[in-house]
Amino acid sequence: MGAGLAGLAAALELAAHAEVELVERLPAAGGSWQFDHPAVRDLVGRCDRAGVRLTMGVTALRWIERRLLLIGPGTRAWREADHLVFAGGTRPATPAELPLFGARVAGVFAGTVAHHLMEAHIALGRHLAVCGSGYWADLVLAEAPSHARVTVVGGDVPASPRVAAAWPGYAPVEVRGRDRVEQLVIERDGHARAIDCDCVVLAADQRPIRNVDGAITATPDVTYVQLCADTLTPDAVVDHAIATVAGLHGRNST
Amino acid sequence: MSGPLGRRFDVVVVGAGVLGCAIAAELAQTALSVCVLEAAPDVAEGASKANAGITSSFYAPPPSIECELIGESNDGWEELCGRLNVPYRRIGALTVAFDDDGVRGLDELETQVRAAGVKVERVTGEQARRHEPLLTDECIDALYYPDEGIIDPVRLTWAYAELAALNGAELRFRAPVLDVARDGDGRLSAVVTPEDRIACRYVVNAAGIGSGALSALAGGEEIRMWPRKGQYWILDRDFGQTLSRIVLPVPTPTTRGIEVAPTTNGSVLLGPDAEEGGDAEDRSTSAGNLRKIFAETQRLVPTVSLDRAIKTYAGSRPAADEPVRLRFDARVDNLIHAGNRSTGVSTSPAFGRRVKALLADRGENTAARPDRVTSLPPVPRVLLEADPVTVLDRRPGDAMVVCVCEQVTAAEITAAVTSAVPARSIEGVRKRCRATGGRCQGSICMAGVILLTANAHGIDPGQVGMGPGGGSVGCG
Known part of the structure; x- marks a missing residue:
């Protein structure tokens, strides 16, 4: 599941040993890449x-009893499979995960959302507080x-x-x-300060996206291929994917 | 038809919370014309949103109006929610005792519950754990209420509003009542909003925490009110699937206590605490309160874990000296007070019918119109379907998932932004169909939800509302 670099690399690695279907939510492969x-195009071809x-x-x-529910305009089906390799990508931590408390107001965006809105030329503020780096x-x-x-x-300067302005080592609280x-009130070693802003972008602390019920937490028939790091290279993602699924094909289906 | 002279309605309902909307839905099915005025940009922006989503079978001992209203409401949830497409499950609740004090509390409670004629069983700790296997070993004694249920309180409020609108009621948002007009006898003849002067024959004060201020403005009785703020954690559906019952401590005089409750969308609520006074608009969460809430619920269900937390939120219940009000004002002849500090959701069906009866007593024709609408068109909710394939094969155009966490399709979002009382904000979409409300909190789908909302209303994406306060996505 997930045709980003990790999913493509994992699928290719397993294809020599098993029947593999790669399912992608979007109409094209690549994910955030x-x-x-070039690395995506190469892997898609292979x-x-x-x-x-x-x-x-x-x-x-x-994912229930080795059946994966697939929903899309062209496909509505329960797909039987021995194993689910989940390559759903990563996202920044949510307020509850950070944890970030306080007022629930307009102007606080996940980095993923802020990126899409800015790409669409929607002005999100005059003073942006960007949390995290990567x-x-x-x-x-x-x-x-x-x-x-x-x-x-937070993050690197x-x-x-x-x-x-930059406040390395600080966390939004x-x-x-x-x-x-x-x-936005930020804190480091118990020292708090408030910075003025009209937009907060949460881009810190990468978490694996988990959104398939039954595959949220580890089970024997699910393998996660989700490298969480602030900065990733295509090679790192591909190597991690191959290493993670290596040996899976040795396990016989039961 | 609003213009400089405004319009005339038989009844103006002030407040689009669960009570105001329930009352409007009931009255709109009669010959009476109804207008609902809401200060906030959407329905359910006060206590109707910030509650635990419980339909109580018992709250106050008899004789009390609260006890009567719960009794008049609680049998009808399956029928009502089926008709209005509102998620509801009668799952039962456990009030649990850890020690001798708790056992004495249960004794007293059991007497009251039995006097109210509500179904209840006294069970041992072991029996209680059979009802809820996640319950703590510390529980030595418990009361089990089989008739307690869980409901989506915001969907309920929206459904009442939809029903009211489909029956001809007019709903106006961002329409706070700034002033009133009175005739020579001191009766209210009109209410004034920033946009309009609306003539009316009756005013229903369902303004929640604003009820005291509205009564004062109308020359009515003094209603002393204050916000009772509560905070909540929401835990992931992955944990929620393992919890079967509502679990509560022995209640205190002011609150039912901090509880662990499944929700109709599968997640679990921890909360609320009760902080008196403060600012009614304050919806901020705080680390200190939430840590205490977590510790208390951990005592009830030891496996709750903040690793599974997906969201925190806060809101205020409208506490008052007279906690449940359902009557005419003593000074202003045509002003009806309709308020409830805690069991607004649980008593809302009865509030609608009782306000109708109050008007019938005044000689108003409250017979149901033969052409009235009594149900809402169902929109398949993928998350709640055991096998979405069969549902979506009948409607293949609906099979595009936008919010993966909450399994919400574009069709569900479109229904939310194009209904009779449509969502105009991200918050409004989340309230109606759950999109952006799941474990990633919209990290993946929020931009798409913003675009669908903007398209439905013909506005720029930056103008789409965000957050409960009425701010928007764009700025600068």
Whole structure:
């Protein structure tokens, strides 16, 4: 499940030993690497030649007794399988996971969401507080409009000229505001300070996306291929995927 | 038809919470014309949203109006929720004691519950653990209420509002009552909002925490009110699937206590605590309160874990000296008070019928119109279907999943943003169909939800509402 680099690499690795179907929610492979990334194109071609069945535009929702529920405009089916390899990608931590308390107001976005909205040229604020560094933070920093003031909280100090202020080592702990975020309280070693902002982007602390019921936490018939790190290279993702599924094909179906 | 002179309605209901909407739904099925005014941008923005989603079988001992109203409401949930497409399950609740004090508390409670004629069983700790295997070994004695249920309180409020609108009621949002007009006899003749002056023959004060202020504005009785803030954790459905019953401690005089409750969408609620006073608009969560809530619920169900936490939230119940109000004002002849500090959801069906009866007593024609609408069109909810394949094969166009965590299709979101009382915000979509409300909290689907909402209303994505306060996605 998941035709990003990790899912493609895992599918190819397993295809020599088993019948493999690769299910992807979006109409194209690539995941966060995009369909035209050379490593993605290469793996898609090799998967194709190795007999991997690619099923695009279909969402996997449930994994129950070795049956995977697939829902999409063209496919509505329970697919039988011996094993589920879950390569659903990663996302930044949610407020509950960080944990970040305080007001529930407009203007607090997951890095994934902020990226999509900025890509669509929707102005999210004049003063952005970006929490964390790495993939999603970099995208947001690159897309932030030139008039926006950007403060980075936690993570590494980014080299970007877009950053007006940085608070390395700090973690966001509380959101303040009435209708929209007005301040983000950040903390390091018990020292708190409030920074003014009208948009908070949560891009810290990568977590594996888990959204197939029955495969949320580890079970013997599920293997997760989700490398969580702030910065990833295609090689690291592919190597991790191959290493994770190596040996799976030795396990006989029961 | 609103214009400079406004419009005339038989009844203006102030407040689009669960009580205001239930009352409007009931009255709109008669010959009476109904207008609902809500200060917030959507239905269910006060206590109707920030509650535990429980349909109580017992709350206050008899004789009390609360006891009567719960009794008049509790048998009808299956029928009502079936008709209105509201998730509901009668799963039963356990009130558990850990020690001798608790056992004495249960003794007293059992007497009250039996006097109310509500089904209850006194069970040993061991029997209680058979009802709920996750219950702590510390439980030595318990009361089991088989008729207690769980409901989606926001879906219920929205469904009442939809039913009211489909029967001709007008619902206006961002319409706080700023002033009233009175005739020579001191009766209310109109209410004034920022946009309009609305003439009316009756005003129903279902303004929740704002009820005291509205009564004062209308020249009515003094209703002393204060917010009772509560905070909650929500735990993942993955854990929720293992919990079967509502688990509560022995109640205190002010609250039913911090409970562990399954929700109709499969997650688990921990909470609420009760913080008196403060600011009614304060919906902020705090680490200190939430840690205490967690510790207390861990004592009831030791396997609860914050590793499974997907969200925290807070809200205020409308506490008052007179906790349940369902009557005409003593000073203003055509003002009806309808309020409930805690069991608003559980008593909402009875509130609708009783307000109708109050108006019938005044000689109003409250007979049901023959052409009234009594049910809402069902929208298949993938999450709640044992086999979505069969459902979606009948409607293949619906088979596009937008929110994977909560298994919400584009069709469900479209229904939420194009209904009679449509969602205009991310929050509104979440309240109606759960999209963005799951374990990733919209990390994957929120942008899509924003675009679907913007398209439905012909607005820019940046103008789509976000958060309960009425802020929007875009800024600057």
